Amino acid sequence: KTRPPASLTNTPVLLPALPVSLVTSVFPATMALVAGPSQYGSLWPLPQKVHISDVSFKLSSSNFQITDAKESSAGPSCNLLQSAYRRYYEYVFVGPKNQKRGRDQPAGPSEVTELQVWITSPDSDCDSFPTESSDESYELSVDQPVAVLKAPKVWGALHGLETFSQLVYEDEFGAKTINSTVISDFPRFAHRGVLLDSSRHFIPVKVILANLETMAMNKFNIFHWHIVDDSSFPYLSQTFPQLSEKVRNRDGYRIRYFLRYRPNSIVPTEHRFTSFETVPFPSVFLRVWKSNPDIQKFMEQQGFGQDFTKLESFYIQRLLDIVTTTQKGYMIWQEVFDNGVKLKPDTVVHVWMDNGSDKEMAKVTAGGYTTILSAPWYLDYISIGQDWQKYYKVEPLNFNGTDDQKKLVIGGEACLWGEFVDATNLTPRLWPRACAVAERLWSAKEVTDTNDAFNRLAVHRCRLVERGIPAQPLYTSYCPREYKGI
């Protein structure tokens, strides 16, 4: 062997074990992960059950199609699937394509010409929004000449299409190749989210959409849109348009999301919960509330005395009651629970404080509440080195509790708060670090081998770059097709 293998999509790039030389005085010693090919190729996140054989087939851009199986309950009228077919065809055949259709040319002996998508449930869910109980499972069987993707609902089919596209690689002649494979897959956790903050810095819609695409490529299913906050109120409300009018930024400019793009239509995963911001009782509020004589009088009437936490709880309670009338569920940040506010039993509690989060998880689940975890996954905290590993090593159920308690943990979120993030640096900062969270929330608990993960993730990252997403590198490496946009 005279140099590293050229085709990254064939096998992951070989990284020489870095001699610990000039760099050690400056950087913390990072273990040299030597990349090699994984038996699972570049699948990310790793499916629950997967077997890839050595038998390989070819795919031809002029012959290959993604179609609806005859027996499928979804057909040409299912826009969601039809546009997915087109999207995944583009992903698979990235680069110049041979447009000439070989008329009446029979498929070669080892060619896959069709991926049939078969929605097995009578109600495919094609025209609805996904919910917390949606079935996201799928089965994929790659054979020749036809590969079959079976799923009860369209959500599983979408995941299966992504997996299929990840099985395709290029041989040394650049031909698209896929091995005979059998996969049976479903997510470990139902709530797998990414939080973006468009209040601290306005995020153009284009950037949000690109990141939604990337979330889909990593099987995330929740976009937690922290749309407004102290810094700005970009949400243009129909009922209270002056909210975004009145709140002006430093230079007096108004920046808003226009209601033409209703939140529902942007977010593929519906914003199922209305999340309430309760910042741990800051002194600013206290000063303002303290100095208001009307509020003082109100507190006397209510019998709160001088206890402002009681007032806060009162406020939150009223707010939660209002939300209940909208017939949506609600998710609260953990302080609301910590401050003893009376909560409905179906409240979802978001555990985000890093200090003692395992104890908090135990407390919240002991109270019988559904829980999601983001404490160890605050991606706005950056450092030098391969910090994706630290996110990967988190085990959400590592806390003292009964099995029933642990069943209440429905998932987690990778959070990218916006103090130091905007369109210039959001995407590279979020990816591929959030990929580690994606696999932790989707794949089985036993999938913990960081070496194998590195081998798959290195190729997966180059795939994101190929698809036009500026996902930053894991370490010294190269991609056959480097990022082109500047």
Place this chain on the structure above:
Amino acid sequence: DAAFIRYHRLIFPDHTADNLSVSAGHASVNAESVWGVLRGLETFSQLVYQDDFGTHFVNRTDIEDSTQFQYRGLLLDTSRHYLPVPVILKTLDAMAYSKFNVFHWHIVDDPSFPYQSRTFPNLSNKGAFHPVSHVYTQSDVKRVISYARMRGIRVLPEFDSPGHTNFWGRGQSDVDSLLQKRHPSGTFGPVNPALPSTYQFMASLFKEVASVSTFFTVCFCRKSNPHIRAFMQKVGFGVDLPKLDAFYMERIVNITSALNKTSIVWQDVFDYLNIHRRIWRTMIMDFMVEVWKHGCYLCEVRRLTKAELRVILATPWYLDQPGPTHNWARYYVVEQKKLVTGWGVNLWGEYVDASNLAPRLCDERQTSSVERAFPRLQDFRCKLLRRGIQAEPLYVGHMQT
């Protein structure tokens, strides 16, 4: 001429027509050389602002400006990750906007050798990540040098030796015969100082590289090679390894001097010689030193200037180490004295490539009083954005465009 066109476009980005009318007055930039004019044009472009109606204004202004330091450099590492040429050119633009004047191109290193040498094509054939798509051809290098020159920027390509030469060995088997297959993955390095062919090779390579300043680090791993031991006996070094290192360094510095170039060395060389002062005194030290190690770097600067060596300071500006952006303040208050020729901002490439270079580099950590600088820096960042440079945010806020 090119600069006039460029700055006209920067100041009036939306204008295609030539019918701009000026209301009154005139401006003049006086400088001793074209390089001064370039800096003056940049300053002028920063004075222009627009009101709400889009009218361009510039206030009556008098500026006298000169640089405190001759060497104001930026390092990019294209060995850990290949950076496409357009990305390098974009960086040169951003450098010009910030009045940098040296592009320190750490072009090759252990992980890859993307420089396509005319004389030794196997270096990149065997040493680049990919011999066709991940190389810098001769014309690529010329293009970068010319693009930089038009912006008043010198290009300093760096070829480390004797260490950091992993991939050299793959392309040039006689250069490296030391510690072969030291690692299971089959890496090589460092170069063999005992072979005369090593120096012939270096001389040819350096001659080829257009404008060269050689950087080199000291090698610490030659004990086990029997040929080296034999060589040392032959020339009378005995078992005195520092003598061998000094011998190698002197030969390299001689090669660069013969090409009429100055060598710049990392401080390791000086530190090493400092320990072995008896050798040091016998050497003619005609090179500049770049200080990069943590600790009391100002102590090091003092030591160097006492030895009458010119210094480039890089320690406080290691941009590859990220942190929340408001830490840009820590880069701002480094005190320098007249002894120092300049400073270098280093962005090593282990975790950086085209996907995240621009925001990582242009996070505004290179400007001197923090409180007064903040509003100016925010405005400057907006200017960079408008000029197409992806400078990342300092803190909460927004840009007009």
